[in-house]
Amino acid sequence: MSVIFEPFKIKSVEPIRMTTREEREYLLQAAGYNLFLINSEDVLIDLLTDSGTSAMSSEQWAGIMRGDEAYACSKSWFRMRDTIREIFGFEHVIPTHQGRAAERILFSIMCKKGHIVPNNTHFDTTRANIEYHGARAIDLLKKEALDPAAELPFKGDMDIVALEKTINKAGQEHVPLILLTITNNSGGGQPVSMSNIRAVSAVAQKYNIPFYFDACRFAENAYFIKLREPGYQNKQVKEIVRDMFSYADGCTMSAKKDALVNIGGFLCTNDGRLAEQERELLILTEGFPTYGGLAGRDLEAIAVGLHEVLNEDYLRYRIASTQYLGRHISEAGVPIVQPPGGHAVYIDAKAMLPHIPVDRYPGQALSIELYLHAGIRSVEIGSVMFARKDPKTGSDIPAPMELVRLAIPRRVYTQSHIDFVVEAILEVYARKDKIRGVKIVQQAPFLRHFTAKFKFVK
Secondary structure: OOOOOOOOOOOOOOOOOOOOHHHHHHHHHHOOOOHHHOOHHHOOEEOOOOOOOOOOOHHHHHHHHHOOOOOOOOHHHHHHHHHHHHHHOOOEEEEEOOHHHHHHHHHHHHOOOOOEEEEOOOOHHHHHHHHHOOOEEEEOEOHHHHOOOOOOOOOOOEOHHHHHHHHHHHOHHHOOOEEEEOOEOOOOOEOOOHHHHHHHHHHHHHOOOOEEEEOOOHHHHHHHHHHHOOOOOOOOHHHHHHHHHOOOOEEEEEOOOOOOOOOOEEEEEOOHHHHHHHHHHHHHHOOOOOOOOOOHHHHHHHHHHHHHOOOHHHHHHHHHHHHHHHHHHHOOOOOEOOOOOOOEEEEEHHHHOOOOOHHHOHHHHHHHHHHHHHOEEOEEEOHHHHOEEOOOOOOEEOOOOOEEEEEOOOOOOOHHHHHHHHHHHHHHHHOHHHOOOEEEEEOOOOOHHHOOEEEEOO
């Protein structure tokens, strides 16, 4: 059969409060046209992020009840640790309350002023944590991947030639680690191929530089490898995951994505000496090394979720449901990053709204319009989030792409919800010429997109 339905039954429901356009207009004004500042009860379909928004399974809720809340060396900690060792293959597991805490610990130890950290594309908190310590985050995505319309199977691949040039230019002593984000969130949720993983690993070994994954969506990336890379079609996703991670020295992970939980994360390494330093910092800021800022019930839910996310029926549904949204809007003319990613569909706001210049933030303007029209919350992935300051002039250097991300929470929305989103986007697309740009009137020095305030430009 060609129809792919949700491979789960709904046991508990949460009502959605309907709002009117007039209400939403008032709420937007009160929030300074920043969708991060809209109350969740005032959102009809929330596609702001897939982070921490998953619906947990009956087995995860059973794990919640099994949670051992002992301060030190709880049974729940050992279940989580052993699960991570089994799936990823790393010896040392450092639990944290979420992914950015793992990043902060890792970069606090490894990064210094004058260092550079190459990646395919850093996401917002990763970049901020690196640059907070005086290092510089370098994006080395292949140039062809910066064309949203290009149909390539692995647009998350790092440019290997550029990686070697970057290391040689900076000097390997100034490169404390190489990162690879799987899937590449900032670049459209695009996967990284196994061949590219091997190539990055080979460069890292050549220059004796540690190689780490930002592993938030590791299972989705592995499933794309199974679907698209020759030689992997008959392998189980769990085998592909072990193969992927066998090339790395460690990883950071927000468990709020592919571990299907609402809070949690971890940091992994095979370097015992580094792990001791990380545990010392963990104790200072997060908690004892066997809970790391999490309750025992959270450790249990992560252990269960990491097994469930490898279920291929689930992954088939997950990828197909995202492609369903992308296909229906792109066939009607809406420009998106092609092909659709695993966790989100990214609308190319620059192409959709050519009358709005990049310094008037077409992505932010489109996200505002989607909420105003239909109560859909999305997020700008463009020059609001990723513009860099010109060191000479202080003005913004625009981001490579101006995107709006529609991130689909895991196991939360049904096809009828997505059909509503499709209809709303097409209605906005039909009147796209009337959408106005915005300017920033208030912003923070770091991660400004979370709290910035905007006004429309006449």
